[in-house]
Amino acid sequence: MKWLDDQPDSSVVFLCFGSQGSFGGEQVKEIAFGLEQSGVRFLWSIRKPPPKDKLERPNDYKSDHLQEVLPNGFLERTNKIGLVCGWAPQKTVLAHKSVGGFVSHCGWNSILESLWFGVPTVTWPMYAEQQINAFQMVRDLGLGVELRLDYRIMNGEVVVADEIARAIKCVMESDNEVRKKVKEKSEKSRLAVMEGGSSHAALGDLIDDILRNKAMKEACS
Template sequence: MKALYVLSWLGQGKAPRIQAAELVFIPAIGIGHLASSFEIAKLLVARDDRLFITVLTMKLPLEYNLKLKGADDAERIRFINLPEEAVETKGIKTSLFLKLFVENHKQHVRDAVAKLTSEALQSDCKPRLVGFVIDMFCTTMIDVANEFGVPTYVFFTSGAGFLGLVLHLQTLHDEQNKDCTELKESDPDLVLPCLVNPMPARVLPGMYLDKDSATEFINHARRFRETKGILVNTFMELESHGLGALTDCKTPPLYPVGPILNLKSDPEGSELAKKKEILEWLDDQPPLSVVFLCFGSMGCFGGDQVKEIAAALEHCGLRFLWSLRQPPPKGELPFASDYADPSGVLPQGFLDRTAGTGKVIGWAPQVAVLGHPSVGGFVSHCGWNSTLESLWYGVPVAAWPMYAEQHLNAFELVRELVLAVEIKMDYRREGEVVVRAEEIERGIREVMEVESEQRKKVQGMSEKSRRALMDGGSSHSSLGRLIDQIFL
């Protein structure tokens, strides 16, 4: 490790020596948020050897594996697990649970940061605290940063389109007294500065259909404006219009630093064996012949919908890899799990009839699957991480959003950018609508077309996503501007 020095004048005619700087990262719960925080932390310390990063992790009160490959050996990045806080999960809305969970960790963050600053004061070789980098769901931690007299940066783990929507709806609420939850009924189309095309109100993200959740997001957006900058997990070539719409005097400086992806995480134990089995099956399939169906850590369907998906796959006759997950018990947090035996929810004889063309699995090593040459299309919930991963590997998406901001992501991909085809953009996981097999089959056939416009555009965007992170690329340059700001 290179020597580090305190900023001081060491006598007449001598140049100042720059002290090491410490950033405190506070990711939200969930492996997706933690992994992306780790990836941006690695990029920062790789760019400037004066930077040290401490990641304060909040542990979810469930059996949840938060182990990150390389975390123990990362140079100048350390992880501190905060004391566990129990929050009741039964019958509580996800937005309220998350609010209480993060609030309950404020004192633990204060204690951890106080220890860091105390260590820095006792030794000239310790880095000085220069700021917090908080997840988009952890805005209450701005209060703690203010107590220590340092600025806060937000790491917005979704795209610029969603950030633009969040800030726009907060403005409508605060300046025009508009109730976001009434937008779906009042206007057929919403004109948003962050989008070129009017967005149908029916695809408004789900959190804005519930008053409590909408209030939480409005509060988050209001606090985003207090920060010194917003890191966005996107890149200029993907969302140039949305990023341009946010360059105004009301929004803190934006730093598009994406795509921030965790591409090298290897599972352990039983999941490692599952990954090996899945990749060996894919090895036996022709190039671009397999459609991959996967809907994220909370992606699951009721029995009627599962049967319609199965009927679509069987009728179209294409090769498929289907990550089929089981819904959680009623009243529990909405994390899916694997079926002990999926045959009970599938049509009778489905597994036997499709044994030659398809494979039904539980958990999926999504990154490895998308990177495999046999995979030609991706039926996805359009979570932002999944979106960026599909673009990175040049795999077109059939959009089937379910919750959170996924409906907006799907609209961007299908209508704004022509990078995806639609299965059903206004599907709601908590609704009673069942998407029919014919509609699913149409989407699968479209996404698997070898010469489609979407496939060509996705392959071009794949190259742009990689160039954005290279020396001189748009995100590489944006990260440099952020580091300059940190050391001002």
């Protein structure tokens, strides 16, 4: 967070792929090369994949092991514009004024957080319903920049550096139409939870229904 405090407003792209998200060595190197090509400031949450024969969540790399998975000299070449870390407090990072873009696995919580804080997303779904979420964000709503819509991590596909750099540069453009739409959606989402807003009213209706049904059951008993 201290590093983010020192960056210009809306200048940093945040790469984070959820509690289950991790990549093999070849893909990690392509991401690194893509970040270098983009020239954009970045905060990259990188996780170590679990052993293939174990149902475990990804873990953080030890600091002295990062050099083994990243391209030779990457950390030195990017030390003025980027920071590589392990687990990151995603919601807190997205809320930070220096963050201007989000490369995400498109889990629904991540999408809601990015919209709430007005941070446009680059879509990189991996598993479960994330492909549907990515499609809805990009094609249906125009609220995301497409990197992939149908990517599945178990297929072993490698997304190359050129594509990653293109998507990152696109999402970070200040006059990007997606950025404008996400800002509008952020404002609308905040109005929705205020008194009189649609989400506030819907929750109130739910509470009323629960209390009414409870009263009816008590009367019948």
